[in-house]
Amino acid sequence: MTRHFDEELAKFKEILLMMGSYAESSVSQAVQAVTERNDQLAEQVQHNDDIMDRYEIDIDDMAINLLAKAPLATDLRLITVAMKISQNLERIGDEATTIARRALELNTEPQLKGYVDIPRMAAIALSLLKESLDAFVNKQPEKARAVVPRDKEVDALNRQLYRELSSYMVENPSTISRCLNLMTVAKSLERVADHAANIAEEVVYLCEARDIRHEANKPLP
């Protein structure tokens, strides 16, 4: 017998995953708007952000209604985790919008240089997001655990790009506005990876009821 509550949970998960796929495509399109100098894609990303904001509100609304039915154990963990995941997805949508806005500005000037690190950062950040969402769907805590340390790779690329762009600005002040825009794009991608790692940590909690956030920290006195 399928319970009515299970159907509601399935619908709830489905909407969260829809939001997840919007987050993935927004980041991907925003980066393309930069690398392919495509204003249309940048505008599409801004439109998607409104949809994702709506999803966040809908998910919270559904979660409150589901919590009012007093779920327990895995159901309880699923609902609380889904609320946190949707918040992270919404922030990813915001970062994609930031990238898209910077793309529109970058596209008004000639391209500074061939983009190498930004597509690499985007590829890693997107794969972390995809893997954390896959781990959520398939309840794979090992896969989620593997995501968590990998945001460091994006952090390292961000630092590398920051140094490179800094020297560009010193050498040629006319590149400053483009360099600052690219720095912002890189910082946003670094944040996307952070949010993906947050989602992965939530997936571990969902599967194992174990909170792995800030594990290096000592407990409060």
Add this chain to the structure above:
Amino acid sequence: MTKEIQSPALKTAPPAPARIAPAASAPAAAAVTFDVRQLNVWFGSNHVLRGVSLEILPKAVTAIIGPSGCGKSTFLRALNRMHDLVPGARVEGRITLFGEDLYARGVDATLVRRRVGMVFQKSNPFPTMTIAENATVGLRLNGLRQKDVLQERMERSLRMAALWDEVKDRLHANAMSLSGGQQQRLCIARALAIEPEVLLMDEPASALDPLATAKIEELILQLKQDYTIVIVTHNMQQAARISSHTAFFYLGELIEFDQTSRIFTNPKEKQTEDYVTGRFG
């Protein structure tokens, strides 16, 4: 609200030298209220409780959950020897109350029930008695006659059951004039009047509306400061709200016993998970 543990001896025979006076002379045993070891109960050929072992802690609420027919009430009733009253019932295993074997030869079941009070699902005040008479009936049956003492114990038990303010002006009204929730609190007062050490509650709020349920739950949380409470409930949220430990029974076996917070967020056993999420069967 304070209560000294002054348990009467379980045996009617003259005291044996090693007899345990709870808390005072048996500090080691006082760490747990009930120590249940390999408890088995049969009704005729029907084996309804199978090898149950657990420890119930003092001044805490322990919830017993499980589907109908899983042995919850049978377990609860074994804790105050209620099965002695059922023809064909057989109890094996060992249950100690503060270190003292409840089923040892020579132990008087009536005295066990005086130390281990019980409140049932359906409130059952004596219908021909007043509120005051209901509250003191246990004391009078035990031979207490002094009016001033009866008066004082009646007021104390009604206050402990959070009923005094609602009934103090109509103590001589018939008990049946009270609402369902008030009748249940009167039954709790009646159980408290004889100053037990433990309160067993078999779904005490299942027939009550949310407001009356909230009052009973609040009362349970108050009482746990002085009493050991064991409660059978079908209401998972109630167990989550009031208990520190929860035992899950299924088909006469204890499947899982753990801190309530663990049982309701991350149970170890799949059967427990399926039950608390409502996916049983």
